[in-house]
Amino acid sequence: MTMTRRRTQDERSAETRRLLLDATVRSLMEVGYANTSTAGIARRAGVSRGAQTHHYPGKMDLxxxxxxxxxxxxxxxxxxxxxxxxxxxxxxxxxxxxxxxxxxxxxxxxxxxxxxxxxxxxxxxxxxxxxxxxxxxxxxxxxxxxxxxxxxxxxxxxxxxxxxxxxxxxxxxxxxxxxxxxxxxxxxxxxxxxxxxxxxxxxxxxx
Amino acid sequence: MTMTRRRTQDERSAETRRLLLDATVRSLMEVGYANTSTAGIARRAGVSRGAQTHHYPGKMDLxxxxxxxxxxxxxxxxxxxxxxxxxxxxxxxxxxxxxxxxxxxxxxxxxxxxxxxxxxxxxxxxxxxxxxxxxxxxxxxxxxxxxxxxxxxxxxxxxxxxxxxxxxxxxxxxxxxxxxxxxxxxxxxxxxxxxxxxxxxxxxxxx
DNA sequence: TCTTAAAAACCGACCGAGCGGTTTGTTAAT
DNA sequence: ATTAACAAACCGCTCGGTCGGTTTTTAAGA
Structure with missing residues (x-):
């Protein structure tokens, strides 16, 4: 198992936030603002849409x-x-x-x-x-x-x-x-x- | 009545095209490409969506x-x-x-x-x-x-x-x-x- | 240390709105 | 009569946002 067991909540949050912010920049670079969607960002980040809305409720926040x-x-x-x-x-x-x-x-x-x-x-x-x-x-x-x-x-x-x-x-x-x-x-x-x-x-x- | 009766087809087309192109630029200026829609352009131009699609079938054409x-x-x-x-x-x-x-x-x-x-x-x-x-x-x-x-x-x-x-x-x-x-x-x-x-x-x- | 309730992280289905494009029908010019 | 101009309803789709439910972590009490 490569799984990291029992990460702290802060670690989980930080990791997810990092993935989302990186994915946001990647989406802006690849398809531009006009074609950037919250779903697309979540997909690029490899994170569920629920997790995305939890950390960044709106597109603006991202x-x-x-x-x-x-x-x-x-x-x-x-x-x-x-x-x-x-x-x-x-x-x-x-x-x-x-x-x-x-x-x-x-x-x-x-x-x-x-x-x-x-x-x-x-x-x-x-x-x-x-x-x-x-x-x-x-x-x-x-x-x-x-x-x-x-x-x-x-x-x-x-x-x-x-x-x-x-x-x-x-x-x-x-x-x-x-x-x-x-x-x-x-x-x-x-x-x-x-x-x-x-x-x-x-x-x-x-x- | 201010209506101009019996305009030629070319006149009607030219007028409508002009309204649509002007409205397209206005839309780009006012709300940007991301928020520019074919319906919005038609509305700004004061032209029906049918007329718009007739002269410019796709958004790209506009x-x-x-x-x-x-x-x-x-x-x-x-x-x-x-x-x-x-x-x-x-x-x-x-x-x-x-x-x-x-x-x-x-x-x-x-x-x-x-x-x-x-x-x-x-x-x-x-x-x-x-x-x-x-x-x-x-x-x-x-x-x-x-x-x-x-x-x-x-x-x-x-x-x-x-x-x-x-x-x-x-x-x-x-x-x-x-x-x-x-x-x-x-x-x-x-x-x-x-x-x-x-x-x-x-x-x-x-x- | 073990138990357990609460909190936080996460998940995915759902919704109304607006999109671009298509189609069917109507009016005006030729 | 034929064709071009115009009109509007409709379709499938994607969007951002919401929400009820599940898993993981945390912390308090026995």
Missing amino acids: IVAATAEMFANFADGMERLAADLRAGRIDLDGFFEAAWDNVLHGDWFYSSLEIIVAARGDEELRGHLAPLILDLHAKFETTWSRSFVATAPEVVSARVAMNLVMNVFRGMAVQAVLRRDERYFREMLEAVKAVLAVHVRPVTPDA | IVAATAEMFANFADGMERLAADLRAGRIDLDGFFEAAWDNVLHGDWFYSSLEIIVAARGDEELRGHLAPLILDLHAKFETTWSRSFVATAPEVVSARVAMNLVMNVFRGMAVQAVLRRDERYFREMLEAVKAVLAVHVRPVTPDA
């Missing part, structure tokens, strides 16, 4: 909880990447390459795009998501301002530079849905690096 | 037809704007302001965002939309290359510069869903203008 966790994971990942840059383990070029790869191939961007678009016409969902986004954005700014200094802050501040990059990445990732052109995106990425190098440079390890 | 028309309208609007720039009726600053206003407050961006996101998980829809996007993009490039020249083409070509701007606008518009901050977007827009002015300048009227 989406919001999954989003909150996903955002936290992404903020952590970016901070780790920026820490590598500050410590000199990677250079500016490697930082942008990794960040873009994370946006394009990670779960975060397209999952959040799905729920952001869904939130546009859903007052309640928007109310739940707005604070999560604000929090994520604040974390980004902290990470970025610790990692970069502007060369000419009066023209383009470090904060504005960060948002420019984020917005270019966002736009590129949206475009990538209907335009799978590796060369085009490489060209764009190089241009972003070239343009940004003028306005911002990574902090040098002062040790 | 979406694709409305998208095609919307893209064409947007391409025309941009070309008109660029023509104003080339003719000296507006300056570079006015061009970017109008373009951004069009993205943020026009129907085009958010409607197309809805269907692009929906297309990500829908093979058939993607197949219908991809050529429309390619066509729109080609028109953009023509308009842009007639209106701008790169100052240092070997670093950032005019084409790349255009795509950078488009992608920044895309990203900003996505962000605007959950972040209604006029000052922030003004700041970003000024930065885009400043950064781009280095790499590109409008063609001067040669007359």
Whole structure:
């Protein structure tokens, strides 16, 4: 028997919740928000619908909880990447390459795009998501301002530079849905690096 | 009676199709793709469901037809704007302001965002939309290359510069869903203008 | 330690609503 | 008379949400 006998209630809850949140993100990635159903999530999680409704009574609860966790994971990942840059383990070029790869191939961007678009016409969902986004954005700014200094802050501040990059990445990732052109995106990425190098440079390890 | 008697069949069809396509875009704007239904479109159009199914048998037909028309309208609007720039009726600053206003407050961006996101998980829809996007993009490039020249083409070509701007606008518009901050977007827009002015300048009227 | 009642986790059937699509019938143009 | 435009009822299906019942864990008392 591979069965784990007598798990505590907390363990059972945590396991089920984990399966459900992972399945929610997977469903958003695979079929999008419009085609994501509570039944589909439960099926992907390998959990009964009863268990799902017990832990997350409504669809909204699932989406919001999954989003909150996903955002936290992404903020952590970016901070780790920026820490590598500050410590000199990677250079500016490697930082942008990794960040873009994370946006394009990670779960975060397209999952959040799905729920952001869904939130546009859903007052309640928007109310739940707005604070999560604000929090994520604040974390980004902290990470970025610790990692970069502007060369000419009066023209383009470090904060504005960060948002420019984020917005270019966002736009590129949206475009990538209907335009799978590796060369085009490489060209764009190089241009972003070239343009940004003028306005911002990574902090040098002062040790 | 305000009734128009004895309209020709073509007139009746054109009118009904127009009402339906307009209603489709309105529905996408108001409730998003996920909550857009054929019945809702017919209701918005003030047309019976029978008439709707007669002209556009499936939901896909409505979406694709409305998208095609919307893209064409947007391409025309941009070309008109660029023509104003080339003719000296507006300056570079006015061009970017109008373009951004069009993205943020026009129907085009958010409607197309809805269907692009929906297309990500829908093979058939993607197949219908991809050529429309390619066509729109080609028109953009023509308009842009007639209106701008790169100052240092070997670093950032005019084409790349255009795509950078488009992608920044895309990203900003996505962000605007959950972040209604006029000052922030003004700041970003000024930065885009400043950064781009280095790499590109409008063609001067040669007359 | 053993018993047992309560609580929590879990299960699956059920429901009304809304969906996209089909079909049958009616009105208007040709 | 023929055809296109329009109308509305209908169908099978899936959705999110609800609910009564079962199993597992927990905790209190003998």
